[in-house]
Amino acid sequence: MSKPTLAERLTALDTAAELADGRIARADSERIRAVAQSGSSRRELSDEHTVVGFFGATGSGKSSLFNAIVGADVATTHVRRPTTSTPLAAVWQPDGSAALLDWLEVRDRSERTGGFDKQVGPLILLDLPDFDSVRSEHRDIAARLAAQVDVLVWVVDPEKYADAVIHRDFITPHSGHSAVTLAVLNKTDLLSASDQKAVADSFRDLLERDGLGKVKVLGASARTGDGVDAVRQQIAKVAKGRRAQLERIEADIDSATSEWADARVPSQPPRDAEKALTQALGQAAGVPAIAAAVGSSYRKRLGQRTGWLLTSWMLRFRADPLRRLGLREEADESGVHRSSMPKMSASGRAQANKGVRDYAARASADLSGGWAESVRERAESALPGLPEELDRAVARTRLQARVSWGWSIVTVLQWVALLAALVGVGWYLLLWLMGSFGFGLPFLTPEVPTVEGWQVPTLLVAGGILLGILLGLLSAAFGGVAGAVRRTRARRRLLRQVNATAREEIVEPVREERERWRGFVEAVKLARRR
Template identity: 40%
Template sequence: MTAVTDQDPTEHTGRPKGTARGDDRRADRSPGEHGHRGETATAPERRDPRQERERDREREHARGGDPRGTDAVRHGDRTGRGDRAERDRPHDAPSEAADYADAWDDGLIARRVNETDGAHQLPAVSRPAPGGPGMVPLAYDGPLRARLDALRELVGLSRTRLDNRTLAEAGRVLDEAGARRRLSGRHTVVAIAGATGSGKSQLFNTLAGVTISETGVRRPTTAAPIACSWSDGAASLLDRLGIPGRLRRRPLQYPDVDSQLRGLVLVDLPDHDSAAVQHREQVDRILALVDAVIWVVDPEKYADALLHERYLRPMAGHAEVMFVVLNQIDRLPGEAADQVLDDLRRLLDEDGVALGEYGEPGANVLALSALTGDGVAELREALGQFVAERGAPARRISADVDVAAGRLRPVYVTGQRAGLSEEAREEFADRLADAVGATAAGEAAERAWLRNAGRACGTPWLRLWRWYQDRREPATGRLPLRVQADEEATARQRVEQAVRTVADRASAGLPAPWAQAVREAAVRGAQGLPEALDELVAKAGLPPGRPPRPGWWPVAVFAQACMTLVQVLGGLWLLGQIIGFLSPNLGVPVLLMLSGIIGGPVIEWSCRMAARGPARRYGQEAERRLREAAAGCGRARVLDAVAAELLRYREVREQYGRVTGAGVR
């Protein structure tokens, strides 16, 4: 198909002074150009601009003329070509009058060609409505869909634990994956990027077969991205890139080129090392959206640190959707081109860019000359095969997911075991038990049992003596009341220390955000824990009243009473003999008294020995109840909150493993 010219050849021979170049261009557009957007499937026939203007004048004369003359027709008056172009446009094609309303007299596109080259200037590519009958949305395969779903779930689970800056890249990948999926799956958007003077615009024109992007010694030459589409239905993709309709073009349609590169959308980017900041910003923006990129380097700047450190090294994971082209090999004598190409491969390998050699996936590295055409056929063939596979968009999204997962790895994986061990749980329970005095409470319960046994089974005389001693003990030796407050403060400190210890043990080996979340959960759970432990001590402490008595205690009490009775009887008998009331017989009363005096302590000692076992068990039971109550309170308030955070971390770690496509320990 022969391209329709975008300008009047008379522009180079002269123009009335004071007339804007953009006005001339709008006036000189042919009807074929205005109707081309809606009729891209059929090649417009080649027309001469002078003949078109003569026919316009004849039509105006036949209608009765217009006092404004031909200029009105040129400027799109409704009685002239503008009206006719509107009538010729198909009903289902969207109007592009708004896209052509602004002049593109901005020095961006090579329009300074002579009349012989004017026929090769190209009309803008058509822009059918997105979602039209010809547009087939992109479809991701099962593994990629699963990875994207896992990444979305991962971001959702992490929003309350990670800041938005950390999740920004993952969110951008999800947004771009969703946006690209809704667009055409039959097109592959490939950007041509390079430094100033690398010849990328010349390569762009060579692939298109016609001058589209301006080339020259002025730097920077390309100031805005220019797109060239080899087939219909790419308008929505270019809208996503933000390329206006006036910068969208069609190649010179040869039959073999059309079939070989059908589905290709080629974008010529500004120089990535341009002195203009907005140029570099456009490069970075579009590189994040295209399906693939062709890096064009020249023999002078192929080792430029800016190219390798800012672009190639960070994009090493995108090697499968990357072409690296060494241009201008016609300037290298002899075997110098091979030497430079080998050195370029070495630099790419140092950057971590996998090279597609020996059938392995990776970047395609080629050497060519856009000026002489040497090697361009190989690039065209590689591009044709690359586009025909229609796998570049999915591979690009998959590489983006890999990059996002790599950046998120430090916040999900540390390579260490993480969790709360059973030993840490038992240590926490022991610390809480010490804080509430569980051991001391058990010992006190044991002493209470023994003391009760001594009182029940002791001799009356010993019990009377102990009562007398208690009455005589002064009250000045007791501890002041402030000691209780000091004990409470110490107990609170022990609880806080126990919480800090278990939080540190649980967060060990976790990434920093999740370790912080575990510690915060432990601190929140510890609020009010000392008061709750005090209530539990009051409820789960020693039961009110005396400790329970075993079944043999009544027998011991009866035996002790008998010994006391024997002592009293022997004493009275001896007293009766002394006063002469009874006949003298010292043996029997003395024996009775000695039996009571010795038997009573023996019975008391025996009962004390027999009571040690039950007393110990009673004390242990009291300590166990207190320990269980303290452990239950600590588990409900602290350990459960910590375990919930650890469970959440395990969930996000499993999701991260699904995102990477492999399990993570």
């Protein structure tokens, strides 16, 4: 895989800033965006000039050292605070530097003739306001330019080299820029040789504690000129390779994204997480009770149609379990399935809430803190409207508790059996009437036919009753099995609709949030790749 260009890395960083908006600390996202914008702006300007900024506290002799290195008294020096109120630029080979200095907002410019060093190309040295100035605008200028220059030169004096403001507010935030950082202990003429070493060692230890690693501390005295050439040589060494700009931008990228350097691209959520969510929402929506009602309704309707006619009529007085729940199988005149089910109970809401939160917790387990919270918020934002959505899911499910027309054959047989029994009873009743009122006349007392010794009316009565009961028992047994099948099918259909609702309201928003995290991590890794 080829290495990305700096332009591609900055574009990826800008993408990361957009994706991270609202998901990480605002200061972090603003810093990422600022680095992306600053790096892009710096690249569009002169890539020939190296910009070196001199930063220091009041009284550090920063401006005097700047003059000594420039070789002319171009920076105003004064014993009163603040020493420098606006940034000043000393420019070697100024052609093409105007736009860059405008971007840096440096108005005071001093063009230098000749070369800073024979091996160094176009160069800009900046003398900046004191970063511990009593005037906040001076500190703001120093802070802004500390984030824009290519090379940082920290100038301290023996009295303030350990000042907390220098280390906490300025050096530590740029601790990842050791490749483009120089540290100068100025006013060494005020110290003995042994004290110079002790103070320099102490300053170096503080810098390492700030995170700068192995940084060489240069001793110098702007008043006597001692060490000035060494500082000049170090500046030339950093600038002559013309990599300071690139190294500064890379250091900014690494610093801004360091928190997510080891972040992992997320895998898919556990497969059973969505299933568990669907089951929990199904329980909350009353899927088991509805499915059971479908099975019971089917058995009731089948019993009404195919049961023994002498008893099955009583089933009509038993409430239909499905209609008791306020559900209807058919769509209304507008084609919409409607429900008059009662609102979800408090326990149902609690169960739904728990299911959603459990799913969000599992789906965010492999994300960073801010993003995990965002996933949970996206999932839980669906909770207020979830009961109505689940009610719609139930209402649009085809429950299919109807008894098919094929069972009409059994109904016909039941009527045939009943008619046979009635014929037998009627036959005996007619025989009784004829025997009672026949006045002994032979032609009014006919002989009853038999089959295998059984009178035909008896066979009709017994056969009709037994056939009706047998058909009723068989259909009841089959109805129990078929009802269980209908219950299972109804549960499956209901859960399918509940799952569709869960996907739309919860799973998909969570997936989008996870994909946003994936894009952020991939963008950060691309931005950091060299």
